[in-house]
Amino acid sequence: MYLAYDYPLLNVFWTMLWFFLWVLWIILLFRIITDIFRDKDMSGWAKAGWLVLTILLPFLGVLVYVIARGKDMGRREIAQARAQQRDFDAYVREAASGGTRPSSVDELARLSELRSRGDITAEEFDRAKALVLTDDRTAPSPDPRPGRS
Template identity: 70%
Template sequence: MSTQTYLAYDYPLLSMFWTMLWFFLWIMWFILLFRIILDIFRDDDLGGWGKAGWLVFVIVLPFLGVFVYLVVRGRHMGSREVAHARAQQEEFDRYIRDTASSGGGSVDELARLSEMRNRGDISEEEFRRAKDLVLGNAGPAAGGGAATGT
């Protein structure tokens, strides 16, 4: 029954900073470990056996494996990361261009219809019908203008 209990005043401020430092170093270690594992799988220069060997080395002997990997292959980790980010950005830009080009005609058509309505070339009802045709939903235009007659 002689267990020692520690209260808040028994844990000095410097010890708290020391504990926080070790905690953040531990978190940084795991971030580095996972980045290296991702880099092993991302590298196209390594074959299957090379990837398996590095992965086993990093998992079985983590500290030695990570440090050896950083010394041997760490120089090109940044360039592989940049190439991966650039490929993702290009894929996203291509998606945006494809999406914008498929709907670009309707935007231009709606702008032209709006200009015609503002000039008074077409009425509000004609604008609504044409807008529904451009957007592809003929539901409200098929009902006529009876609902909006007031």
């Protein structure tokens, strides 16, 4: 009946603080374990050593890991986020364009037709054909006719 008197407000505060710190500790431990496996520069034995250290001596292992590799841990996470964003942007561009991109054969056929109609010269055809065959698609393809881009 008088349970509130048995557990004062300050004890509730300390319990909540310790619970919050415990949850924070678990999150940090899982982020470190994820980072151990994410690091491509670390050998298998080094990964195993860090993993054993963080599991058998969790407080010391996590503290040493954060001190020794904390800066690189952030860099790896940023690199992974950028790679995911790049992949997502490429997927969106591909989906927005309908997923169809003219093949090299289609482009060569179009160039051949332009040459046969006389719209481009043989030299322009050879230059454009070389671009198609090297699959240089990073730059927008200019109009092969001189003075028209």
